[in-house]
Amino acid sequence: MATIELNGLIKRYGQTTVVHGIDLSIQDGEFVVLVGPSGCGKSTTLRMIAGLEEISGGEIRIGGRVVNDFQPKDRNIAMVFQNYAIYPHMTVADNIAFGLYRSKLSKSQKRQRVEQVAEMLGLSQLLERRPSALSGGQRQRVAIGRAMVRDPAAFLFDEPLSNLDAQLRTQMRIEIKRLHHRLGTTSVFVTHDQVEAMTMADRIVVMRDGRILQVGTPLELYEKP
Numbered sequence: 001m002a003t004i005e006l007n008g009l010i011k012r013y014g015q016t017t018v019v020h021g022i023d024l025s026i027q028d029g030e031f032v033v034l035v036g037p038s039g040c041g042k043s044t045t046l047r048m049i050a051g052l053e054e055i056s057g058g059e060i061r062i063g064g065r066v067v068n069d070f071q072p073k074d075r076n077i078a079m080v081f082q083n084y085a086i087y088p089h090m091t092v093a094d095n096i097a098f099g100l101y102r103s104k105l106s107k108s109q110k111r112q113r114v115e116q117v118a119e120m121l122g123l124s125q126l127l128e129r130r131p132s133a134l135s136g137g138q139r140q141r142v143a144i145g146r147a148m149v150r151d152p153a154a155f156l157f158d159e160p161l162s163n164l165d166a167q168l169r170t171q172m173r174i175e176i177k178r179l180h181h182r183l184g185t186t187s188v189f190v191t192h193d194q195v196e197a198m199t200m201a202d203r204i205v206v207m208r209d210g211r212i213l214q215v216g217t218p219l220e221l222y223e224k225p
């Protein structure tokens with residue numbers, strides 16, 4: 001688990017500034033949701049934390065260490081995307097194990113770890129299937145499994161549920177929260193959906209035009225008279 005701190009974080013594309021000096025402190029184990037309309041800079045912010053996007057100014061700290069110059073693989077965080085990002089030609093087991101491709105674990109240790117993760121996600125019976133033989137929710141769980149298997153210090157979720165139908169979306173919100181309660185891993189979850197933010201967040205960060213508009217618990221932000 002790790003804290004994540006953003007200090008004066010800036011992103012420019014050419015002359016256009018899309019993130020205007022964001023300050024945010026995320027606690028160990030906290031589930032923070034970044035919410036705001038399309039184009040307000042949520043995904044860019046997340047990708048900068050992941051190291052998938054270069055920053056134009058400011059500082060990112062993970063677990064107290066400045067990671068500005070760290071490669072994604074050295075940040076010990078895992079990203080879960082909306083488009084699953086799983087491999088169609090590989091089995092569920094191999095897709096999950098792919099998260100360990102750099103690890104020094106032995107083959108049997110990897111297998112054990114994959115089975116452990118599959119068990120937590122209710123995928124134990126599906127390990128030898130290919131993604132084409134899975135439901136949308138099962139595929140999303142495989143993507144989460146791939147991220148989980150390395151036991152990262154933090155999870156970054158980039159609108160992971162927006163391709164799912166309404167019923168499945170509700171179910172996956174509950175599953176992700178249950179997993180968070182079980183693992184306690186610091187999580188940053190991006191969505192444009194206020195209901196999703198309200199039902200999932202320990203703390204909500206409302207963004208507009210590359211800035212933070214408001215920060216608070218769901219109760220503080222939405223249930224005031």
Ligand code: ADP
Binds near residue numbers: 013038039043044045
């Ligand atoms: P959100 O995730 O809130 O929908 P994004 O972070 O994806 O917003 O985008 C923020 C702004 O940055 C948008 O105006 C978008 O058009 C712009 N943007 C994103 N990526 C690029 C890029 N590679 N080049 C130029 N502008 C970009």
Ligand code: ADP
Binds near residue numbers: 074079080
């Ligand atoms: P290489 O060029 O050697 O593949 P990269 O810097 O391109 O190295 O990144 C690959 C590594 O970055 C992966 O091992 C993985 O740990 C990390 N990585 C890349 N994308 C993600 C992601 N979406 N979520 C978590 N880690 C990622």
